Amino acid sequence: MSFWERNQLKLAPFIFLTPAVSLFLLFVIYPIIDSIWVSFHDWSGVARYALNEDGTYKNFKWVGLKNYIDLFTYDDEFYVSLLNNLKWFVFSLLAIPLGLLLALFLNQNIFGMRYIKSFFYFPFVINAVVIGVIFSWFYNPKYGSLAYLLNIFGLDPIPVLSDEVLATYGIIAASFFPGIAYTMILYITGLTSVSKEMVEAGRIDGASGLTMLWHIIIPQLRPATLIAVVVTIVGALRSFDLIAVMTLGGPWGSTKVLAYKMYEEALFNFRMGYGAAIAVILFLLMSIYIAWFLYRLFKQEKGEK
Amino acid sequence: MFPTPIQNYSLTTNIVYRILLGVTLFIWLLPLIAVMLTSIRTFEDILVGDYWSWPEETAIISNYTAIFESGKMSRFFLNSVIITLPTVFGTLFLSSMAGYSLAVHKFKLNLLLFCMFIAGNFVPFQILMIPVRMLTIDLGIYNSHFGLIIFHIAFQTGFCTFFLRNFIKELPFELIEAARADGASEWLIYRKIILPLLTPSLAALGVLEFTFIWNDYFWALILTQGDNVKPITIGLDMLRGQWVATYNLIAAGSVLAALPPVIMFFAMQRHFIMGLTFGAVKG
Numbered sequence: 001m002s003f004w005e006r007n008q009l010k011l012a013p014f015i016f017l018t019p020a021v022s023l024f025l026l027f028v029i030y031p032i033i034d035s036i037w038v039s040f041h042d043w044s045g046v047a048r049y050a051l052n053e054d055g056t057y058k059n060f061k062w063v064g065l066k067n068y069i070d071l072f073t074y075d076d077e078f079y080v081s082l083l084n085n086l087k088w089f090v091f092s093l094l095a096i097p098l099g100l101l102l103a104l105f106l107n108q109n110i111f112g113m114r115y116i117k118s119f120f121y122f123p124f125v126i127n128a129v130v131i132g133v134i135f136s137w138f139y140n141p142k143y144g145s146l147a148y149l150l151n152i153f154g155l156d157p158i159p160v161l162s163d164e165v166l167a168t169y170g171i172i173a174a175s176f177f178p179g180i181a182y183t184m185i186l187y188i189t190g191l192t193s194v195s196k197e198m199v200e201a202g203r204i205d206g207a208s209g210l211t212m213l214w215h216i217i218i219p220q221l222r223p224a225t226l227i228a229v230v231v232t233i234v235g236a237l238r239s240f241d242l243i244a245v246m247t248l249g250g251p252w253g254s255t256k257v258l259a260y261k262m263y264e265e266a267l268f269n270f271r272m273g274y275g276a277a278i279a280v281i282l283f284l285l286m287s288i289y290i291a292w293f294l295y296r297l298f299k300q301e302k303g304e305k
Numbered sequence: 306m307f308p309t310p311i312q313n314y315s316l317t318t319n320i321v322y323r324i325l326l327g328v329t330l331f332i333w334l335l336p337l338i339a340v341m342l343t344s345i346r347t348f349e350d351i352l353v354g355d356y357w358s359w360p361e362e363t364a365i366i367s368n369y370t371a372i373f374e375s376g377k378m379s380r381f382f383l384n385s386v387i388i389t390l391p392t393v394f395g396t397l398f399l400s401s402m403a404g405y406s407l408a409v410h411k412f413k414l415n416l417l418l419f420c421m422f423i424a425g426n427f428v429p430f431q432i433l434m435i436p437v438r439m440l441t442i443d444l445g446i447y448n449s450h451f452g453l454i455i456f457h458i459a460f461q462t463g464f465c466t467f468f469l470r471n472f473i474k475e476l477p478f479e480l481i482e483a484a485r486a487d488g489a490s491e492w493l494i495y496r497k498i499i500l501p502l503l504t505p506s507l508a509a510l511g512v513l514e515f516t517f518i519w520n521d522y523f524w525a526l527i528l529t530q531g532d533n534v535k536p537i538t539i540g541l542d543m544l545r546g547q548w549v550a551t552y553n554l555i556a557a558g559s560v561l562a563a564l565p566p567v568i569m570f571f572a573m574q575r576h577f578i579m580g581l582t583f584g585a586v587k588g
Contacts, residue, residue: 012491016406020399020462021418027459028425031436038435108311118574119330125566127520129538130559133545134336189582191307199307217307238429241522245542262431272435279431290427
């Protein structure tokens with residue numbers, strides 16, 4: 001027996017995992033650590049390792065917590081972005097009941113339903129740029145269909161995307177189109193596995209409609225709801241694409257979220273350390289949420305056993 | 306079945322349901338119908354602001370050739386293909402190997418590595434942005450197809466490894482033990498036993514990854530600069546600035562940018578839904 005044959009089981013994990021793990025360490029784990037490090041520095045993004053004559057870094061200066069202190073004390077836009085993230089967080093969740101509603105509406109076996117469902121699903125695969133283009137037109141106060149609809153009711157057009165208060169809600173509404181498609185897919189799949197016996201038993205006991213939905217159906221849809229909540233919230237904290245396409249953070253920075261502000265500070269204002277500090281805060285918010293989520297999942301599994 | 310099958314109701318209810326279904330579907334698809342209609346309109350229609358009537362004269366051929374000729378759209382489209390396909394195959398290859406090992410091999414770091422891959426899924430992109438950009442510059446792969454491909458593979462491997470590890474874990478372990486007893490090497494087991502059994506899940510992940518990568522906007526924005534590398538998402542956004550009021554061309558570009566994932570979805574719908582709802586049925 002050769003060395004390889006004898007030790008195969010011990011060496012195999014190393015060989016199978018090395019490509020994936022090394023790429024992941026290089027492009028995901030190391031950047032997280034480095035971002036945290038950068039956030040304690042003042043740096044414009046050029047020649048990070050250039051040295052002064054006394055051996056200290058020329059362009060990469062340690063400033064301690066200054067970036068964080070500046071963010072929290074002087075930067076009003078930071079609070080606007082944080083508040084917008086909160087709005088995304090709260091309102092995106094509406095896609096979940098709306099998706100459930102549509103799933104219940106579509107959960108019938110009639111001729112051609114399979115194809116009808118596909119047409120309800122497929123907006124999910126359309127990219128944010130196209131969704132952004134479509135909804136920018138929809139809101140266009142001159143030609144848009146929103147203005148057209150309002151006109152039917154004798155109302156003046158509302159320039160949603162150039163209104164400081166409404167713009168963020170306008171973008172969140174655009175995110176509903178693929179968002180609802182996604183939660184609907186989850187719920188329709190979930191509905192097919194709802195126990196028939198329990199539904200029948202419920203009917204015999206006289207439960208119907210909303211009572212049935214609330215007490216028998218929704219509890220059984222819990223796995224689907226859980227995934228919908230996780231994906232929707234992570235999506236809300238990651239929101240960037242639609243904002244970049246629809247408003248570029250405007251009007252007057254009113255639609256910025258942390259992700260967008262970070263991108264702007266780092267790549268347009270050349271404040272890498274400051275940008276990194278925003279990214280770290282976003283990362284911490286996400287971590288708290290994930291930790292809370294994993295903790296609940298863990299407790300729940302323990303409780304069931 | 307819930308709700309009660311519509312067949313149990315009266316004929317009137319059935320008719321009303323079908324009409325309501327048709328109306329809902331129409332409203333749901335209206336934004337997309339509008340874009341498709343606009344993409345075949347003539348410049349004259351656009352100039353007078355006619356967006357909703359059925360176009361009497363269509364410019365389907367001239368609009369779509371125009372975006373290819375003047376708008377570099379064909380270059381962007383090709384870039385998207387060049388970036389997306391190797392990423393999908395690379396990700397599936399690396400993550401199926403990693404998933405196999407995490408599912409069947411016992412070693413100290415196993416759980417830690419698995420947790421690392423799961424946690425990586427939730428990371429906000431911005432915390433990776435500055436270092437990844439600098440890293441690609443230092444490695445000389447900034448603004449190249451390869452730079453985007455390698456980064457996407459690294460990041461997406463987290464999600465796919467998680468998915469495949471759980472799937473392999475549910476396969477009967479006796480299969481592997483029997484093969485080992487017959488003297489099959491680990492590589493042979495992976496190649497000849499695991500991969501064939503994984504085919505449906507690899508297809509499910511493949512279509513999902515295709516969509517994610519094709520639709521990527523953020524990383525292309527961060528890691529590319531020139532027209533020779535930019536994928537179609539960035540290209541379309543850029544052309545929107547150049548074409549300002551020629552809505553018919555922007556619409557045609559949008560249709561083109563949206564089409565490949567849509568075709569993929571309709572062609573592989575079963576796999577697509579399976580990948581998307583993994584875990585939604587039984588938690």
